[in-house]
Amino acid sequence: MTVVREPHLYVGGQWIAGGGTDSEVENPATEELAGVVTQASPAVVNLAVASANAAFDGWATTPVAERAAALRRLHEVITQRAERFAELITLEQGSPPPVARKLHVDTPLAVLAQTAEALGEFPFRSELGNSVILREPVGVVAAITPWNLPLHQIVVKVVPALAAGCTVVLKPAALTPLTAFELMRAFEAAEFPAGVINLVTGSGGDVGDQLTRNASVDHVSFTGSTPVGAQVAAAAAETIKGVTLELGGKSASVVLSDVDDALLAKAVKVTVANCYLNGGQTCTALSRLIVPNDRLPQVEELAAAASAKYVPGERLGPLISAGQRKEVESFLGSGEARVITGPVELPERGHYVTPTVYSGVDPDSRLAQEEIFGPVLVILSAESDDHAIAIANNSRYGLGGALWTGDPDHALEYAARIRTGQVDVNAAPFNPRAPFGGYKASGIGREIGDYGISDVLEIKAVQL
Template sequence: MAEQTVQREKDLYIDGRWVPGGGADLEVENPATEEVTGVITQASPADVEAAVAAAGAAFAEWSATPVAERAAALRRVRAVIAERADVFADIIHREQGSPPKLARGLHVDTPLGVIDATVEALERFPFSGRIGNSEIRREPVGVVAAITPWNLPLHQVIVKVVPALAAGATVVLKPAGLTPLAAFELARAFDSAGLPAGVFNLVPGSGRVVGDQLTRHEGVDQVSFTGSTPVGRRIAGVAAETLTRVTLELGGKSASVVLADTSDELLAKAVKITVANCFLNGGQTCTALSRLVVPKGRLGQVEELAAAAAAKYEPGSRLGPLISAEQRKEVESFLAPGAGGRDAVAVTGPVALPDRGYFVAPTVVSRVDPDSRLAQEEVFGPVLSILTADSDDDAVAIANNSIYGLGGAVWSTDDDAALAVAGRLRTGQVDVNGAAFNPAAPFGGYKQSGTGREIGEYGIADVCEIKAVQR
């Protein structure tokens, strides 16, 4: 797709109006071409104050809006996004670098499914119940500050904003500085759908300025952040000063565990899907299955399968770029000798890279030491580690040998055995034998992968307070 005219966004969306931003301009780079594809004006501290005030003023009326009306409003938003799906996909292709097919399928169609599932959950959500002489009420928390990452610039916004609005909360959104353009288009969708003024507000800017101001703001009742674990720790620490509620969706180092009884046919499927999952979005997903744990006696077979699968990911075609030169440098550091331990060896070879763009070769490294940097740290690039296990119990121990606990997978010819191992993995999601993503299921992690849950019924519950009224 040819590079288009630079997208210029001078105004912010605050209190139902487009108003001039008071901050500095920020260029948005296309990581596939290294060219400027957009320029936005960032929010000033005064803009953030205005957005929080608008959200606070809108809360009483929006939280009292009947569920049926909130559901209808979100369905209107969904219809506008669906109508403009190709526009969203083109923006994401330009600002995030995703190949066109992926920009539409992963980045637009998946969040549409999340909206559908969340609206359905809203219509059956138990906002009240009884325990003895007590009525138990779930009430929206108030103003939610949503701070979102660059890797999924529409999806990660939707999984925070839509459940919050469904619950009756109001939102101030700070999108990632590297990929803010889709958020502007989303603000236009909210505006076109006729949401009341102040219910949704957009204030782009840096995390150290806008993000910090939102996290410290006494008018913010909950902060929902997706990003790296180190930044999540800082946000949690700042929010703790005022005991502001925090939802954190952070890093991951997910393991795909192949059990000893797995048939050759299922093994081939396991390797193919694990490679695809690890390389999805250029390897830039928090749930990437970046560790493949296999029986030691089948290592040679797995290496051959993985190398063949990786060879199909051509940089610049099926495999998109990394988001920046800095990110490329970080990923390349994991390919340095010793990063995977002294016995680690790449089973993939060099490939031709485009002349422009922040591309790296899709890489599979085998015989990785479970305690090595490559096995322990989040790479956020198209790099798969293969580790060997002496037994199924050993495989579980290797999978759990991580500070993270976001995603995972189990492969076995015996469904009961797979489910038993799924129960032993200390992680928030586990896919058994390649099961599909469920847009209605709760999403979140164990350990240092975060706190709280997003999407659907659990995403709505996450932004609700609980009140007991005795009668």
């Protein structure tokens, strides 16, 4: 296996020495060395922020049509290099190749295309009585991204910020930085102006914290765990800067009592697939399946059969690290509920865990309340539809969710009662222009499309 080596960072439109020590990147599917990446020294981090500030006025005043054209060029370059991006994601994140292409590359490409379209229609100027309302870019945005979706999570932060007229300093996750380097080459090929996008690497505790506290950074967009998100918000408050926080989730898939057998089977199949997607390492994973009491035996049989199709090392990828595997394993065999899935054979190498479905779960238990971030589904039973909604809302999180109903006429009524940022009804498709974000401990602000652009704008009233 060829080891990817990245000895330079992209700052101010140039590839420069990082100034820090090198860091190794592991392939979680094989536990072999995948890459060696330079780290940014504090001086280089400050240089990246200064470069973004120097480029801001020019980019902010670039006509909207030209910014949209630049995004379309970027879309074309990434499309041409899609297989390379998918290969890197499989290498550093462990995602099986089909998932790496469809989830990790095609989805952010759709978001990028829709953001460019949204930009052409965005109301940067409107009128209200004798006032002109101007929506202006906030300035320099620090984008701090996670390891579970190395390309997508960058795109949903960086692209709307650039569309808004902001400049960006990107810090990718230390576990999956290789994709970010390839993305910088795509920006370079798409001929973005120097300093508009900058790449620095390092740990969240060092480089991420430095960016967050830097007075010359105007907004921080962070995706990660809720505890770290709270730390980011507190650090950003020192310089009174805005934050976008996309944090944890414990999403519920709610099956109402009016579903027929066919829709019930679909609900279970889709919920298991969503829970296990990306090795269970998605913040929107449907990790709680809530069903009517009288359908529980049928649901258990369906869920066990669906889970058995996810073979580790084939359809199911690894967890990102040995540490993450240990954390997920701490939930397994806890004795809190019944395991309805059988044992599976795990590959000899790689950070794989057994995909597991629990039933008879107490809604207040650790299994039902904590974000596991692995292929673990819990089934809970409800006495009524109202009880099912109450169980769904019995969570500190509020990021995603699903609703299954045989009566489309009251779908919106029930979806509105679920306290989350998004709800998919009967497996409705992902909308790459709709807002994405959470309630409660799942975060602050919204990403993607028009809403991602709005999140990094200041609003000015000019009275005439």
